[in-house]
Amino acid sequence: MSFDLSLPLNTLFAGLILWQLRSIIFPVTTITDLPPNEWNESEGGAYSWMPEKHPEVVLWKRYTPQTLRKYDGVDPEGKGRILLAIKGTVFDVTQGKSFYGPDGMYGNFAGRDASRGMAKQSFDSEMLTPIDQPLDKLTDLTSDEIDNMNGWIEHFAHKYIICGELVENGQD
Structure with a gap:
């Protein structure tokens, strides 16, 4: 051959x-x-692989309703970060500032436990548990509302950084 x-x-x-x-x-x-x-x-001086500044590092930690409150995007102590919790999981939603920031349509959930509001698809302020009260146990939710809330958790887990867990006041 x-x-x-x-x-x-x-x-x-x-x-x-x-x-x-x-x-x-x-x-x-x-x-x-x-x-x-x-x-x-x-590259003629136009290319640099170095970012202008290192992105802020997000550490995983435990939050209470009172410590989570400062991460509403407004409080200077929160340094502009926006966090919210759903069913005990805390998400850093700073990237979605247009939705979760002070002027966003979900802005009332910033720095708070949004579990009930996400489950019921309601942005009303009565969906939020006062920050000095125990965490909402969500025992009265229907199975459809629980499924809805779990769908939001899955959506957030794919889109945002999980940065902690929400625990009762005094347990941080």
């Missing part, structure tokens, strides 16, 4: 083999192969 370059398929295979050999013998230099002081210069 001989290798005949006059056949188009054989020519294609030979070309692919030569292309692979070329990339092995003469590897392409990427920007990361250059010393750090030459990275910006290699």
Whole structure:
């Protein structure tokens, strides 16, 4: 059996083999192969892999209704972060500031336990347990409302960072 370059398929295979050999013998230099002081210069000074500032680190911790309250996007102690809790899980929803910030349609849930409101699809303030009261046990919810709340938990878990758990006041 001989290798005949006059056949188009054989020519294609030979070309692919030569292309692979070329990339092995003469590897392409990427920007990361250059010393750090030459990275910006290699792209005319326009490229830098370094962010302007390091993003704020989010630590997992335990929150109570009282400690969660300062993360409403308004309180200066919360540094603009927006957190909310659903069924004991605390989510950092700062990315969704247009929804959960002070002027957003879910703004009343910021810095609070939103479990009942999410379960009942209600943004009314009576859906919120006062922060000095025990956590809402949600025992009167229907199975459809519980399913609805669990759907929100799943949605939030895929979209936002889980940054803690909500516990009773005094348990932090």
